[in-house]
Amino acid sequence: ESRWPFLFGAIIVPSLIQVVILPFLPESPRYLLLEKHNRSKAEKAFQRFLGKDDVSQEIEEVLAESRAQRNTKLVSVVELLRTRAVRWQILTVVVTMGCYQLCGLNAV
Secondary structure (H helix, E strand, C coil), rough: CCCCHHHCCCCCHHHHHHHHHHHCCCCCCCHHHHHHHHHHHHHHHHHHHHHHCCCCHHHHHHHHHHHHHHHCCCCCCCHHCHHHHHHHHHHHHHHHHHHHHHHHHCCC
């Protein structure tokens, strides 16, 4: 009974390891390209991750995906429920998740 504080304190060791290692981890190429708009650092990050010199195809894939996401229209929950094509799927998921909560499956 008197040792439970050590169990809570044991979490400090992995946390300190993460804090020490974090500055040495590279940033994500997607983050560098899309958020920071720094193409040269993104290319260097891709080269480091993939181990090859020509990463132009990967850069173009990320940019194409970003353009596709910008062209996507966001839909509200009410609009989703009004659409007959997805209404049954949404109701099925909601009922299933409600049953999970009520039967205590998440607690297990």
